[in-house]
Amino acid sequence: MSYLTIKDLTVRLKNGAPLLRKVSLSVNAGEVRALVGESGAGKSMIGKAVLGILPRAAQLTGGEILLDGEDLLTLPPKQRRAKIGAKVALIPQDPLTALNPSRRVGPQITDRLVDILGWKRKEAEDRAVELLDEVHIQSPDRVMKSYPHELSGGMRQRILIASAFAAEPKLIIADEPTTALDVTVQKQILKLIREMQERHDTALLFVTHDLGVVSKISQSLTVLYAGKVIEETDVRTFFAAPKHAYSKALLAATPKYTDPDGSLMPVPDNIISAVEQEVAAFDAQLTE
Template sequence: MTVTNHKTALDVIKLNIALPNGVRILRDVSLSLEPGEVRALVGESGAGKSMIGKAVLGILPGNLRVTEGEIILEGQHLNAMTPWTRRSTVAQTAALIPQDPLTALNPVRKIGPQIIDPLIRIHGWSADKAKARALDLLDRVHIRAPERVMNSYPHELSGGMRQRILIAAAFAPSPRLIVADEPTTALDVTVQKQILRLIRELQRETGTAVLFVTHDMGVVAKISQKVTVLFAGKVMEDATTREVFTNPQHPYTRALIAATPSYADLERPFSPVPASLISDLHQQIAQDDALYQGGSR
């Protein structure tokens, strides 16, 4: 295992992920995440946003593989580790807030054990310490009667409560990195705002770095300091959130912003991403892939 004296929480360097037939899902993706920073990964469905988070956590679907690139977590080169060491390192260092709280929670187990057991088994905490931490985090995500909720099954709780529980479970072991995979997608607008506020509050308190996956530029503006804009597995733009919204450099970034509804300007016409731009981008990516397959980078 190689350890680098690195200040960043996460470095992804020229990451390529491909299907068995060689078709790339991610194309030379590079990004970095500082401790205590929130970086948004934004783009349309199929852009490869979630694949980056899954690659970092080592939970890629079985038909995908990393063909090139490096992933460095807290200075540790994950690619150089054995599978067991990598799983242990990631489990100790990182956590996931998944997209769908209903399927992420085990329907036949009560909430308490689903938060407490990982703290005991993975992090070696005592049962009393783990239970106290779980109750504290449930209280901090504004769940009333945490003891009662700990003894409840997922189906007995609302979608918003289940998502709060997943946030509590992710922050419970004080990870250095959290991958938030579109955690507000299935929620209504009011609950979405509450969940974003909770993640931001806990992130600021703990200094945890967050890789926030979303397709919503409005969410990007609320949650992140930096943004990576993706299209078809390729980085279109990488900048601070302020720079992206005040002076976007790539036509695709400008199109995404224009396609975002503005509640401050309800008279503004809706502007979908132009089909001509999508066609041009696909052509550019096809050319890049042809060069890649031919061995000329």
């Protein structure tokens, strides 16, 4: 059953320039769907639209965002924020900037439980300690009293993961959560996210530009270019036989760990030109 369904989502800059072009996708309960594409493809913009945190320069001009069958865009702002706060969580990209450096770790996990869900402070603190232990942080009571700068990058990211799962959300949006980490820690964090997602049976929308990460964590993926869906399929099919020429070029451009000395293969100019023409033709259809 689809928990998140996006239909014809359109986002534009206030000057009219399109950022998302009638994007449609779905994420089932317990599924991991990856959003893949180059920088600027619109991956993070989709997550921000779902969370209701689009930049001021952007505006949502069409489409539906159905969360558990209810269109968020039809709800009054206060009711929409309450539903998102209770059902959706975010794992951001950079744990150092996502955590408040002037506050201890504990309150940054418990505030959401107390302020949004109405938990008692002691109950929220006990839950936070349980989650820190669940994400394999040693001495969670000590970490609760620590400041973010006193912890390693891997520990900070584990804290963000614990915070995301704290209120048992039905959907988590992970916005390139391993980009700021070294390769060894990245592997550990990916494994942890997958473990937590399976344990809690959470729908996960995973934003990444790394196809190697996609192969490890996702069951399905959506390929984007310039805010338009280029291909949507399951992961096995994509890696075995991608249909779109741009998808094939992205796959060919991925470094091969089995050939570390091999040359990098950038996406050919003719493929970029063809997909840009496809996007332009799509825009022309929308204005007819």
